[in-house]
Amino acid sequence: MTELEKNVREKFRFITKTLIEKKLTITTMESCTSGLVASLLTDTEGASAVLMGAFITYSNEAKIMQNVPAEVIGKFGVYSEETAREMALAAKRAYGADIAVGVTGTMGNVDPANNDSVPGEVFFAIAHKEGTLSRHIFVPVMDSRYEYKLYVAGVIADEITGVM
Numbered sequence: 001m002t003e004l005e006k007n008v009r010e011k012f013r014f015i016t017k018t019l020i021e022k023k024l025t026i027t028t029m030e031s032c033t034s035g036l037v038a039s040l041l042t043d044t045e046g047a048s049a050v051l052m053g054a055f056i057t058y059s060n061e062a063k064i065m066q067n068v069p070a071e072v073i074g075k076f077g078v079y080s081e082e083t084a085r086e087m088a089l090a091a092k093r094a095y096g097a098d099i100a101v102g103v104t105g106t107m108g109n110v111d112p113a114n115n116d117s118v119p120g121e122v123f124f125a126i127a128h129k130e131g132t133l134s135r136h137i138f139v140p141v142m143d144s145r146y147e148y149k150l151y152v153a154g155v156i157a158d159e160i161t162g163v164m
Helices: 003-022 036-041 061-066 068-076 081-095 145-164
Strands: 028-030 051-056 097-107 121-128 131-138
Touching: 003 036, 003 145, 028 036, 028 061, 036 068, 036 145, 051 081, 051 097, 051 121, 061 068, 068 145, 081 131, 097 145, 121 145, 131 145
Parallel strands: 028 051, 028 097
Antiparallel strands: 097 121, 121 131
């Protein structure tokens, strides 16, 4: 296990335990991380008490099917803070969770299906009781798609910790 993976897994172990202690629930709508955030949340025993469910919405159509407004994707692009925000809000509404994560972006290569993709550019949002925060990050070049996903999950974990 790499140091990156070990570090990210520790963050999510802490998050899941804290959510359980505080009796808070969480959900995700993930695109570029392909469900890794939800998966990492469930690696700690008792996660079924806090993870309400999750969406993997890899395509634009899947996002729209889960109530991300097509108008937002059309106006701002699928890779935008606005789309990430709508993803988080749609997941929060669908599951009634206390915290919801939406993440979209391009990892190591250009997306042939979306002309607005920039390799390494990721947008995510976290909807919670105080509102919704949005972030725009650039992921450094990694050796594998899994490492890209881990890196992004680690950044998201830091933000989740701040809103619990």
